[in-house]
Amino acid sequence: MNADAPHAAAGRVGDRPRDLPMARSMCWHCQSEVPGEYFCAKCVKVQPLSKDLDYFTCLNLPRALNLDEQALEDTFHALSRTFHPDYFATKDDSEKAISLGNTALLNAAYRTLKDPIRRVEYLIHLEAGSAGTIRTTPPADLFDEILELQERLDAFRALSPDDAPERRQTLREQLRHDRRSLEDRKAQLDARLSDQCTKWDALQAGAGDDAAVRAQKDEILTAMRALLSNRTYVTNIVHDLAETAG
Amino acid sequence: MAYSDKVIDHYNNPRNMGSFRKDEDGVGTGIVGAPECGDVMKLQIKVEDDTIVDAKFKTFGCGSAIASSSLATEWLKGKTVGEAGAIKNTDIVQELNLPPVKIHCSVLAEDAIKAALNDYQKKGDAASDAAQPATSKAGA
Numbered sequence: 001m002n003a004d005a006p007h008a009a010a011g012r013v014g015d016r017p018r019d020l021p022m023a024r025s026m027c028w029h030c031q032s033e034v035p036g037e038y039f040c041a042k043c044v045k046v047q048p049l050s051k052d053l054d055y056f057t058c059l060n061l062p063r064a065l066n067l068d069e070q071a072l073e074d075t076f077h078a079l080s081r082t083f084h085p086d087y088f089a090t091k092d093d094s095e096k097a098i099s100l101g102n103t104a105l106l107n108a109a110y111r112t113l114k115d116p117i118r119r120v121e122y123l124i125h126l127e128a129g130s131a132g133t134i135r136t137t138p139p140a141d142l143f144d145e146i147l148e149l150q151e152r153l154d155a156f157r158a159l160s161p162d163d164a165p166e167r168r169q170t171l172r173e174q175l176r177h178d179r180r181s182l183e184d185r186k187a188q189l190d191a192r193l194s195d196q197c198t199k200w201d202a203l204q205a206g207a208g209d210d211a212a213v214r215a216q217k218d219e220i221l222t223a224m225r226a227l228l229s230n231r232t233y234v235t236n237i238v239h240d241l242a243e244t245a246g
Numbered sequence: 247m248a249y250s251d252k253v254i255d256h257y258n259n260p261r262n263m264g265s266f267r268k269d270e271d272g273v274g275t276g277i278v279g280a281p282e283c284g285d286v287m288k289l290q291i292k293v294e295d296d297t298i299v300d301a302k303f304k305t306f307g308c309g310s311a312i313a314s315s316s317l318a319t320e321w322l323k324g325k326t327v328g329e330a331g332a333i334k335n336t337d338i339v340q341e342l343n344l345p346p347v348k349i350h351c352s353v354l355a356e357d358a359i360k361a362a363l364n365d366y367q368k369k370g371d372a373a374s375d376a377a378q379p380a381t382s383k384a385g386a
Contacts, residue, residue: 229281
């Protein structure tokens with residue numbers, strides 16, 4: 001595609017800090033040292049990104065939940081151009097493989113951080129090491145409610161339209177009402193999740209990571225985990241209600 | 247990925263689907279959920295003289311979750327409370343030939359058994375506490 005691809009592509013990210021950790025401190029090809037560069041300064045071969053790279057670091061973003069979406073897009077596009085396999089079509093197999101590997105990591109990072117819910121899940125996954133294995137109390141009230149609703153759904157499914165049109169209509173109305181109230185509940189859960197995200201970002205932006213801050217962070221992570229779980233249950237039942245009763 | 251024949255069989259012909267009244271004597275109820283996928287499972291046991299005489303389940307989730315709980319109720323029947331506590335999710339995985347991505351369904355079934363046994367024990371303790379003042383009638 002472009003014979004000078006490595007040079008040209010590297011130039012495009014020139015205004016971004018090039019401090020992504022590489023898989024090794026030496027060029028895999030010519031063994032010269034390539035600290036913090038995507039391409040070896042000597043032999044111009046592309047370098048593999050470290051497999052331990054977390055997605056926030058990969059996209060040059062702070063570990064925050066209300067993130068700068070424009071920065072996310074810009075960095076993603078710049079790095080995509082840098083590592084895009086098209087630029088390596090004429091290179092040797094090792095370079096092709098590195099380009100593919102870096103691109104795969106980049107795509108996974110972008111897809112995860114772009115979606116606000118997956119972003120929270122990923123953060124919990126990253127931080128869970130410090131919070132221990134986060135276990136939340138199962139929401140017993142919610143389960144009771146879901147089981148009751150599922151039984152109502154079963155009753156509705158069992159009614160044939162010819163048999164009991166009126167009874168069917170009444171049940172359908174009721175199920176639609178249930179769905180609306182659950183959608184409200186989901187909106188409330190989302191609002192609470194958003195509050196926790198803001199709290200997390202404030203702590204993250206603050207100075208220090210002493211025991212007190214860590215405890216507060218763990219508390220937020222646990223709260224977020226519980227909210228996400230409830231959200232999954234509510235989303236499922238809303239989906240079932242919508243599918244069956246409209 | 248295809249479901250094993252055993253999973254399909256339990257899915258098409260679930261054993262012991264249904265429920266007991268929660269407040270019925272000797273009934274223990276376990277309701278658990280998997281936060282990853284949003285499946286919800288209810289498993290109930292009916293105990294007489296320390297033996298599980300009947301078991302029922304209701305599961306809202308994927309085929310593997312339904313099969314795991316259906317199989318669990320089959321296994322529970324006739325076991326003592328102690329034996330029931332020894333059922334492991336790995337036994338379910340093996341019997342149903344569950345793939346790695348569905349192992350959490352068997353964990354859910356084990357959790358449901360434990361929760362039902364706990365509930366039964368708790369009810370028993372509460373009943374014997376309540377029965378304390380009436381010990382004079384115990385021999386009847």
